[in-house]
Every structure is written in C-alpha cells, then in structure tokens.
Amino acid sequence: MHQLQPSFEGAASEPVRRLGRAIVVTSGKGGVGKTTTTANLGTALAQRGVSVALVDADVGLRNLDIVLGLENRIKHHLLDVLEERVTLDEALVPDKHSDRLVLLAAAQAREKDEVDTEKMRALIASLRERYEYVLIDCPAGIELGFRNAVAGADEAIVVCTPEVSAVRDVDRVVGLLGNRFRPQLVINRLRPQLVKKGKMLSVDDVNAILRLPLLGVIADEPEIIVTTNKGEPLALRKDAPTGAAYHAIAARIAGDDVPPPMPATKESFLERLGSMFGGKK
Amino acid sequence: MIDFLKRLFGQTGSSATAKERLRLVLMTDHLELAPDMIDAMKRDLVDVISRYVEVDRDRIEVNFEQQDRALAMLANIPILSVNRPPVNRAGNGNGNGNGHGRAAEPAQAAAVAAAPNVSSPGAQAATDSIVTRRRRRRKKNQSIPAGAKPATAH
Numbered sequence: 001m002h003q004l005q006p007s008f009e010g011a012a013s014e015p016v017r018r019l020g021r022a023i024v025v026t027s028g029k030g031g032v033g034k035t036t037t038t039a040n041l042g043t044a045l046a047q048r049g050v051s052v053a054l055v056d057a058d059v060g061l062r063n064l065d066i067v068l069g070l071e072n073r074i075k076h077h078l079l080d081v082l083e084e085r086v087t088l089d090e091a092l093v094p095d096k097h098s099d100r101l102v103l104l105a106a107a108q109a110r111e112k113d114e115v116d117t118e119k120m121r122a123l124i125a126s127l128r129e130r131y132e133y134v135l136i137d138c139p140a141g142i143e144l145g146f147r148n149a150v151a152g153a154d155e156a157i158v159v160c161t162p163e164v165s166a167v168r169d170v171d172r173v174v175g176l177l178g179n180r181f182r183p184q185l186v187i188n189r190l191r192p193q194l195v196k197k198g199k200m201l202s203v204d205d206v207n208a209i210l211r212l213p214l215l216g217v218i219a220d221e222p223e224i225i226v227t228t229n230k231g232e233p234l235a236l237r238k239d240a241p242t243g244a245a246y247h248a249i250a251a252r253i254a255g256d257d258v259p260p261p262m263p264a265t266k267e268s269f270l271e272r273l274g275s276m277f278g279g280k281k
Numbered sequence: 282m283i284d285f286l287k288r289l290f291g292q293t294g295s296s297a298t299a300k301e302r303l304r305l306v307l308m309t310d311h312l313e314l315a316p317d318m319i320d321a322m323k324r325d326l327v328d329v330i331s332r333y334v335e336v337d338r339d340r341i342e343v344n345f346e347q348q349d350r351a352l353a354m355l356a357n358i359p360i361l362s363v364n365r366p367p368v369n370r371a372g373n374g375n376g377n378g379n380g381h382g383r384a385a386e387p388a389q390a391a392a393v394a395a396a397p398n399v400s401s402p403g404a405q406a407a408t409d410s411i412v413t414r415r416r417r418r419r420k421k422n423q424s425i426p427a428g429a430k431p432a433t434a435h
C-alpha cells in the first residue's frame with residue numbers, strides 16, 4: 001500500500017517514498033461532530049481510491065468504531081500498540097465497505113493521560129508511511145488528549161457548529177494550533193432555514209470571526225442519526241445530499257478544484273418572486 | 282423592496298444577538314491571551330502620560346471590563362508629582378518647546394484624561410490617580426482594542 005514516487009533528483013538516487021498526510025480532526029468543544037466528520041471523510045476518501053487509516057485518539061470514550069459499525073471487530077486498540085503488546089497490523093481493523101480503509105480503535109477502559117505523546121507521534125509517523133491519509137479523531141478539550149491527538153499530525157480540520165460556544169472554542173483551538181497545521185474549517189449542523197430567518201449564525205458570520213479556509217458546510221441532518229444507529233456512514237450514499245457534501249469535502253482535501261458544499265435552502269415564495277424580477281440576493 | 286422585506290422578516294432573530302455575544306467574548310479571550318500586548322500598551326500609555334506628570338510605574342493597573350455592548354479599558358495610574366521639570370521626550374505630540382512655567386498645565390491634562398469618572402483629579406496631591414476610560418467598538422477584523430487615548434491638554 002506504499003505510494004512510491006520517482007525521485008526528481010536524478011536517476012541514480014533511491015526512489016522517494018511519499019509520506020501520507022496526517023490530519024487531525026478537532027474542535028475544542030465536545031459533541032460538535034468530530035467523530036461523525038472523521039468517519040464520513042474517511043469513507044469518502046477511501047471511495048476515491050486512496051488508502052486511509054482512521055485513528056481514534058479519544059482514549060476512554062471510544063466512538064469511531066461505533067459510527068463505522070466496526071465495534072464487534074475490535075480486538076486491540078491504540079494503547080496495545082503504543083505499549084507494544086501487539087503490532088500495528090494486528091490492531092488495524094479493515095472497514096466493512098472498503099479494504100482501503102482501516103481503523104485503529106481507542107482504548108475504552110483507559111485514561112487519556114496514559115498515552116505517551118512521543119510514542120503517539122511515532123505511531124502516526126509509521127502510519128503515514130503506509131497510508132495516503134491518516135485521519136485522527138481528536139477528543140474534546142485542549143488538554144493532554146488534544147495534545148496527543150495533535151502530535152504527529154501535520155494538518156488540521158476544525159469542526160464548528162454555528163453556535164457561540166463552538167465558535168469560541170474553535171477560535172481557541174486554532175490559536176493553540178498555530179500556523180503549522182494550516183487548519184481548515186468544516187461547519188457542521190447548519191440549518192439553512194434558521195439562518196434565513198436570522199435565528200442561527202450563518203457561514204459568513206462564523207467565518208468572519210474564524211477566517212479559515214472553508215472546506216465545506218454540512219447540514220443538520222436527521223439521516224446522520226439513522227446512519228450512526230446503523231453504523232453505516234452517510235458518505236456511503238453519494239446520492240444523498242449530505243453524503244455528496246462529504247464527498248465534495250473529501251475532493252477538496254485531495255486538492256480538487258470544487259466549491260465548498262453548502263446545504264441547500266428551499267427558496268421562499270417571496271424570494272422566488274424577488275429573483276424572478278431580478279432582485280439582488 | 283427585497284431589502285425591505287428582509288429587514289422586516291430577517292434581522293429580528295437571535296443570530297444577531299449571538300453574533301454580538303461572540304464578538305465580545307472573543308475580544309475578552311484574545312486579551313487574556315495577549316499579556317505581552319497589554320504590557321506593551323501599559324508602557325506606551327505611561328510614556329505618554331509621563332510627558333505631563335510623573336507617575337508611579339509600579340502601581341499602574343490596567344483592567345478590562347465588559348459593559349453590555351462594549352469592552353472598556355480601565356487604567357489606574359497613580360501620579361507622583363505634577364511639579365516636574367520639563368521633559369523633552371522624542372515624539373512629544375504637544376511639542377511647543379517651551380517647558381517653563383508648565384506646572385499648571387500638566388495638572389489640567391490629568392483632569393481631562395480623567396474626565397468621565399474621577400471627581401477631582403486636578404489636585405496637586407502626590408498620588409492622585411488618572412483614570413482613563415474609553416470605550417471602543419470592535420470592528421470586524423480587529424481582535425484587540427486600542428489602548429486608552431490620553432487626553433491632550435487643549
């Protein structure tokens with residue numbers, strides 16, 4: 001599964017192995033959709049034909065296995081690998097839907113501070129040698145669990161909901177991350193109808209403050225609850241609008257020149273009338 | 282027309298409140314994260330005020346306080362002496378070169394600076410305080426409000 005790339009230095013030198021990208025998915029605030037985003041983007045990326053390892057760094061509160069429907073296949077976890085009880089290969093669990101996607105589950109019965117930051121960094125480094133993408137599902141908070149999840153990553157996706165507290169926490173996390181991770185933004189759980197009525201912060205409101213490159217916007221989607229119940233990420237369904245949105249974000253991560261997905265608003269009668277007469281938006 | 286309808290139906294929602302709260306809370310957060318900036322601001326503030334009066338540099342307090350729709354900076358600057366020999370600091374904005382007989386003028390400067398809050402700061406007592414207070418609305422991309430503006434004497 002290695003990506004080999006010919007060296008440009010000259011014919012005589014060794015081929016250079018291109019390292020995969022290690023992207024941490026973080027937010028500061030809990031419950032905004034980090035795990036859901038990680039599972040869906042991992043699924044969407046794998047469907048594009050690249051190899052992806054998902055790492056659940058939320059030690060003590062493991063969730064990613066549930067969202068992916070893999071909970072019954074987990075035999076070993078992150079700490080088993082870090083503490084060298086099993087090899088990485090023994091701990092990686094292949095996804096049900098794609099053999100390009102694997103999961104390294106978190107330990108459930110352990111504490112976040114049992115993770116050794118340097119070992120975590122080394123683990124992510126070895127995953128990057130073998131997978132084109134390593135997505136790390138970060139725990140909430142900005143303490144040791146966050147620092148461990150971030151160690152070894154070289155990029156960040158920050159997930160934010162259109163709420164005061166979530167934006168504030170993302171602002172803090174982005175400050176902690178600094179420039180090295182080039183954080184990009186996913187706005188999750190937007191309700192376009194509420195935005196239109198002036199009852200929810202809009203994408204522009206949020207990003208006027210955060211001013212981050214926008215990967216895309218995911219709607220507040222009842223289907224996500226259903227798919228989480230079933231353990232089948234919505235990104236498996238490209239035909240569903242939100243499934244397609246995850247694919248668009250995955251495409252943007254991969255560097256495709258597609259616009260950030262936005263949840264559609266149904267236009268009201270008055271607005272239709274307005275645009276019919278050439279009214280400004 | 283559409284704008285009118287938008288105004289009629291749109292801007293009454295709670296998102297405007299959310300935006301406002303967010304703006305303020307982040308301003309406070311950023312201040313907490315910027316102690317260096319506050320120290321630098323204190324230094325500059327003292328430098329400016331020291332052109333007129335001698336202040337107690339070790340006892341200066343600068344605080345920030347949220348006042349419903351704005352963040353206010355409160356500076357408490359104890360004055361040691363107003364009978365100070367003229368200082369010819371570089372960049373003296375008032376620069377009228379004439380340093381003599383200015384004992385009364387600096388006191389006046391203090392009074393203006395203190396205007397909104399302090400009852401009688403103009404006195405000659407050795408440790409009067411100048412309290413400067415200035416509100417400033419945050420413009421969109423500006424993370425940190427500028428320091429209190431010391432009053433000029435005229």
Ligand SMILES: Nc1ncnc2c1ncn2[C@@H]1O[C@H](COP(=O)(O)OP(=O)(O)OP(=O)(O)O)[C@@H](O)[C@H]1O
Pocket residue numbers: 027029030031032033034035036037058063138139140188189190218219220221222224225228
């Ligand atoms: N776009 C969405 N629409 C509707 N529900 C969502 C959406 N995204 C996430 N959820 C739901 O919100 C809840 C929290 O999501 P998730 O577990 O992904 O958040 P998290 O940030 O990983 O939380 P934690 O900080 O606890 O790890 C879940 O029940 C999930 O199904």
Ligand SMILES: [Mg+2]
Pocket residue numbers: 034035036058063137138139
């Ligand atoms: Mg989670």
